[in-house]
Amino acid sequence: MGKIITIPKEIVKKGELVIIPKSEYEEFLRLRKQREWEEKDTDEAIRVFKEEKKKLLKIKSLADIDCFFNQQILPNNISILRCH
Numbered sequence: 717m718g719k720i721i722t723i724p725k726e727i728v729k730k731g732e733l734v735i736i737p738k739s740e741y742e743e744f745l746r747l748r749k750q751r752e753w754e755e756k757d758t759d760e761a762i763r764v765f766k767e768e769k770k771k772l773l774k775i776k777s778l779a780d781i782d783c784f785f786n787q788q789i790l791p792n793n794i795s796i797l798r799c800h
Contacts, residue, residue: 723733736744 727733
């Protein structure tokens with residue numbers, strides 16, 4: 717007969733217990749971290765898209781389009797518009 721391991725009741729009270737090899741657990745952690753990063757990156761891309769969409773909706777003439785595409789972006793997302 718194999719070894720018997722006693723699991724303390726305090727651990728099992730928190731929910732179901734799963735035993736997997738350490739390498740699989742480490743892979744799970746790596747994939748979870750990657751997914752969290754991708755979600756954060758996607759959220760940032762959506763935020764930027766919405767901001768740019770608002771700017772484009774404000775364009776009323778061809779001069780506004782030229783002004784929009786000729787703006788300079790400085791550090792800290794400060795933009796300089798060079799419109800005539």
